Amino acid sequence: MSTYQTVDSVPRLFGDSFSARPQDAYEQLRAAGPVAWAEVAEGVHVLIVTSWAAARELLADPEYSRNPEHWDRVAQQRVPPELAYMVIPGIQRTDGPVHERLRRALEECLAGIDVPGLRTRVHKDSRALINRFSDRGHADLMREYAEPVVALTFTDLVGCPTGTADQLRSAVHTLTFTEPDATQGWDDLAGILWDTVQTKKKAPAADLTSALLTHPARLNDQEIVCQLASLIVLGTAPTAAWIGSTLHALMTEPAYASQLVSGAVTIRTAMNERLWGRCPVANSSVHYAPWPKTLRGLQIPARVPIMISHAATGLDPSRPGRADARDRSHFGWSAGVHRCPAPSLATTIAEAAIENAVDALWDLHAPTSTVASKHGPFVQCPAHVGALFAQVQGREWLEHTKGA
Numbered sequence: 001m002s003t004y005q006t007v008d009s010v011p012r013l014f015g016d017s018f019s020a021r022p023q024d025a026y027e028q029l030r031a032a033g034p035v036a037w038a039e040v041a042e043g044v045h046v047l048i049v050t051s052w053a054a055a056r057e058l059l060a061d062p063e064y065s066r067n068p069e070h071w072d073r074v075a076q077q078r079v080p081p082e083l084a085y086m087v088i089p090g091i092q093r094t095d096g097p098v099h100e101r102l103r104r105a106l107e108e109c110l111a112g113i114d115v116p117g118l119r120t121r122v123h124k125d126s127r128a129l130i131n132r133f134s135d136r137g138h139a140d141l142m143r144e145y146a147e148p149v150v151a152l153t154f155t156d157l158v159g160c161p162t163g164t165a166d167q168l169r170s171a172v173h174t175l176t177f178t179e180p181d182a183t184q185g186w187d188d189l190a191g192i193l194w195d196t197v198q199t200k201k202k203a204p205a206a207d208l209t210s211a212l213l214t215h216p217a218r219l220n221d222q223e224i225v226c227q228l229a230s231l232i233v234l235g236t237a238p239t240a241a242w243i244g245s246t247l248h249a250l251m252t253e254p255a256y257a258s259q260l261v262s263g264a265v266t267i268r269t270a271m272n273e274r275l276w277g278r279c280p281v282a283n284s285s286v287h288y289a290p291w292p293k294t295l296r297g298l299q300i301p302a303r304v305p306i307m308i309s310h311a312a313t314g315l316d317p318s319r320p321g322r323a324d325a326r327d328r329s330h331f332g333w334s335a336g337v338h339r340c341p342a343p344s345l346a347t348t349i350a351e352a353a354i355e356n357a358v359d360a361l362w363d364l365h366a367p368t369s370t371v372a373s374k375h376g377p378f379v380q381c382p383a384h385v386g387a388l389f390a391q392v393q394g395r396e397w398l399e400h401t402k403g404a
């Protein structure tokens, strides 16, 4: 540890100051980098990779494990409940052939999703949500729009009863945003998914649960619950964050806001820019060195988490292709064997939701240009996305979409 900053002076990736100005913590980490200590909960220290080149090296090294059994705090039962996100089971915590088997099953089931049907579903849910606030002239597009539209979409994709969307959303919230009742959130999520698996065994339908039940990999019920939970935990919060953060950028950043009024904005450009400029999956990809190793000349001790700050690597000044309109070198979707299996699915959902809001809410603008993030190190999500818009348009939209 002598090669790093001392742990009593490291930045905190949680708490009010981090939520208000995460960039300060990343600048401090970058100055101490390319790998530096940070605190992810009271007294819990991890190594954070901030340089794009170091992240690429780590992601390509098969000697690191994703299994949290390699974390000394797990063996000592000293992982605080709010960090359940780091230890819940699922594909993201597996290695080698176990990971390959689960990954193939997930990829093949995801490939069977009817994308035009998904887009139609997102449009329908978006309109229903917009109709709830369109004649009010103001809304929190995070809480009233981005989060519920994604929860409804995933409930449908997975095949859970529609009435469980709010429960799923709050369970994921406790886990992702490091709330004290995160372990209860995990129990609630696993309970809903277990019931869904039992229902789909008797009455299969066109959904991911039924597809996993009949997949040739022959996953058992517990494995299916864990993989569905991975899809929901890793899929919903970042997609909602992406929608909220892009809508906020469209309303507040001069380059976009002027084009938004004239209708010429490229939503895709704004979405892509957010993937590296305010990366939804901020600090993730938890690795463990099974024995002491080196990374770009720095010693990596065994049995401590080493995480990639996708938020920091996106803004690394030495990243190739940075800020290019076609920028594809960022790690917003990660890379290597654990890269996100669903970028096109996430794009379909987010783009449809953003387009609907922009089309429906005329004269859309934000009351404030700055916005704090929700708490916790893992997902960078606006706490609120306040929006003002013309009330009359809301009513026209309501009339227009009656019976849709």
Ligand code: HEM
Residues within 6 Å of the ligand: 091, 092, 093, 103, 106, 230, 231, 232, 234, 235, 236, 238, 239, 242, 280, 281, 284, 285, 286, 310, 331, 332, 333, 334, 337, 338, 339, 340, 341, 342, 343, 345, 346
């Ligand atoms: C804006 C939206 C999204 C972003 C930015 C994003 C980003 C990421 C990143 C950075 C990882 C690597 C995590 C790690 O190594 O620990 C990841 C993994 C994963 N993502 Fe996504 N994701 C998004 C949406 C989705 C969606 C919609 C789904 C599901 C439908 C999904 C499912 C997964 C799964 C299952 C993994 C684990 C893959 C593995 O370990 O092999 N993600 N994602």
